Amino acid sequence: MSVNLASEAVAKPATGLFVVGTDTDIGKTYVTCLIARQLVSAGSIVGVYKPACSGAISLPDGSQSWGDIEALYAATDGRFERSLICPQRFVAPCAPPVAAAMEGCRVDDQRLTSGCELWHDRCEILLVEGAGGLLSPVSEESTVGDVAGRIDYPLLLVAGAGLGTINHTLLTIEAIERRGLKLAGVILNEHTRCEDDQSVATNWQELAKRTNAPILGRIGHGGTEVLRDDGGSARIDWLNIVHSSGHSARE
Ligand SMILES: Nc1ncnc2c1ncn2[C@@H]1O[C@H](COP(=O)(O)OP(=O)(O)OP(=O)(O)O)[C@@H](O)[C@H]1O
Ligand SMILES: C[C@H](N)[C@@H](CCCCCC(=O)O)NC(=O)O
Numbered sequence: 648m649s650v651n652l653a654s655e656a657v658a659k660p661a662t663g664l665f666v667v668g669t670d671t672d673i674g675k676t677y678v679t680c681l682i683a684r685q686l687v688s689a690g691s692i693v694g695v696y697k698p699a700c701s702g703a704i705s706l707p708d709g710s711q712s713w714g715d716i717e718a719l720y721a722a723t724d725g726r727f728e729r730s731l732i733c734p735q736r737f738v739a740p741c742a743p744p745v746a747a748a749m750e751g752c753r754v755d756d757q758r759l760t761s762g763c764e765l766w767h768d769r770c771e772i773l774l775v776e777g778a779g780g781l782l783s784p785v786s787e788e789s790t791v792g793d794v795a796g797r798i799d800y801p802l803l804l805v806a807g808a809g810l811g812t813i814n815h816t817l818l819t820i821e822a823i824e825r826r827g828l829k830l831a832g833v834i835l836n837e838h839t840r841c842e843d844d845q846s847v848a849t850n851w852q853e854l855a856k857r858t859n860a861p862i863l864g865r866i867g868h869g870g871t872e873v874l875r876d877d878g879g880s881a882r883i884d885w886l887n888i889v890h891s892s893g894h895s896a897r898e
């Protein structure tokens with residue numbers, strides 16, 4: 648297993664957040680778009696970057712479209728080209744290197760970070776979204792965690808709100824800490840409806856007892872803002888979170 652403790656100097660925008668998840672489909676794009684929209688409406692120039700994307704939809708005209716790229720494009724008001732948002736796209740709904748192999752090609756490992764450098768001077772804050780979970784492969788050589796280490800922004804961990812999230816969240820935090828990465832905090836996201844799930848009411852407190860990582864808030868199913876545990880608005884100042892983060896087991 649490769650563990651990336653040293654980060655290369657990536658000439659990226661000075662301010663950024665790398666959104667990782669406990670799993671695929673947990674809501675990284677949903678949360679990234681929510682943050683992007685909040686920052687855009689507050690007047691910030693926000694960039695969004697997905698180092699590699701897999702899982703295309705075929706359109707009636709025969710072209711391919713990627714849901715994550717379209718969502719990130721729309722959340723930044725169509726200001727940036729899709730090729731800048733995600734330079735490496737693959738059709739099959741598998742991990743990017745697997746999907747690439749199905750097309751007879753490889754993910755360009757170096758381009759995962761050089762694509763981030765193209766955002767230098769284009770935005771005030773760059774939101775980067777991983778693919779899958781922290782240890783999901785993003786190229787033959789690298790996991791999402793490896794790329795996050797090279798890009799070297801604080802991480803935001805998107806976790807589920809319901810039963811099973813304690814285990815998934817603590818496992819992911821352990822892997823983040825093992826790599827010496829900074830964790831800005833955790834968002835508990837109700838990506839699927841959890842109406843009959845009694846753990847939703849207690850997961851925040853149970854996690855807070857078991858990790859020093861800040862639980863920043865939760866997002867309800869269909870939610871458009873981050874909430875506190877008592878249901879009030881968390882009113883998160885994302886720029887402040889980025890600048891003041893973060894939690895690391897090594898500190
Ligand atoms: N809070 C929420 N309320 C309603 N739907 C949600 C919420 N969070 C996520 N979803 C939905 O769940 C699905 C998966 O979410 P999303 O695409 O954000 O996952 P992801 O973590 O970005 O996955 P990937 O690893 O493919 O990038 C999407 O259809 C999304 O709209
Ligand atoms: C196809 C998915 N939607 C996603 C890749 C998920 C990889 C998960 C691999 C794994 O951990 O088993 N693609 C992406 O985020 O672009």
Ligand SMILES: [Mg+2]
Pocket residue numbers: 675676677715776
């Ligand atoms: Mg996504």
